[in-house]
Amino acid sequence: MGTARKFNQVLHSELDVHAAWMPVTNTFALGDYGVISDGVFVKMGNIAEYGVTFAPATGAPTKLRFRSDGTRVTRFLAGAEVPNIPQVDLEASIRIEFSTKDSFYIDAPVLTVQSMEDVARVGAALRKAEGWRRKYRVVFSTYAGQGCTIISSREANSAFELSATADVLHLLELGKAQGGITLSGERAAGLEVIGASGVVGLRLFKLRLFTGSTDVLRADSTDDQVEFDTGVDLEDDV
Template sequence: MGTARKFNKILHSELDVHAAWVPVTNTFGLGDYGVFSDGVFVKMGNIAEFGVTFATAAGAPARLRFRSDGVRVTKFVAGAEVPNIPQVDLEASIRIEFSTSDSFYVDAPVLTVASIEDVARVGAALRKAEGWRRKYKVVFSTYTGQGCTVISSRKANSTFELSATADVLRLLELGQANGGITLSGESAAGLEVIGATGVVGLRLFKLRLFTGGTDILRTDEPDDEIEYETAGDPEDDL
């Protein structure tokens, strides 16, 4: 299984969302539509192309912190191991050890959620839009991580170290770092994002085959295996 699929499974298990691939360094937005390719959502355009508009709403912020089994994290200040990074002007590091290949360290201190509020109305408008295809999926929620750090291992027994002054690493853990951090051991990394802000997860809907109502995708499996969650609309009983 590739890195993208594994990251997708992590986000699905932790947040019940699909991965925005590549995490953080992408251009996904509300109303984007597309299809799945090799288990990852691929953007084709935005529903604005079909003259469809929507209202938006913001959700409460959350946090995503994930460590694959066998990942060990150790923190040091001035060469001494510490339980937490203090906000002091001393050299410090965060050591991340991966015992197996294709493992992940994910830390998004602040996740903000933006959503399309009127999903049922948007679905009804798309059903009438010329050129719209039922296989298209639509982004109706984006999960944006602030100050995200995402590292994955290509090889077993890989070690990475984030180094900076302690006050900078403390800001990294709060999602507020803006540079000054170095990463060693990156030659064995399958994915590396350090203290960056961007979209990490998506929620998607598609139109039903017979009624044209809206169904929320619950997994990234092929269409005949996807589980759906009804997004209540007037056509539910048809």
């Protein structure tokens, strides 16, 4: 299984969202549309191209801290193992050991959620838009992480180490680090994001084939739907 598909599985199990791939280093925004390819969303454009607008809203922040089974995390201060890294000016490190390949260490201390408030109205407008295709999926919610650290293993029995002064690593675990961190590893990582901010997850909808009403797509299956009442009498497709 590829890194992208595995990351999508992780976000589904933890947040019930689709992966924004690549995580953090992307330009996804509300209203983007596209298709699912190889298990992940591929952006093609934005619904603004069809003259469709929406009302954005910001939800309560959440967080994501995930370690794959068999992952061991050890912290060191001045060469000695410690339970937590204090905010002091001493050399420190965080060692991450993966026992299996395609394992993940994900630390997103702050996730900000932005969503469309009027999904049903947007769906009804797209239904009438010339050139709109049923296969398109639309981003109606984004999960943006602040100061995210995401590391994955290409191979089993891999180990990686984040090194910096303790005060920098302390801020990293709070999602506030802004650089000065070195990542080293015995083997190449499949994914390396260190203290960066950006979109991590997406929620998507599409239009039903026959009714044109909006279906929220679960991350584990594009056929698992939740229907919104558009309040508009739409003809069924035949």
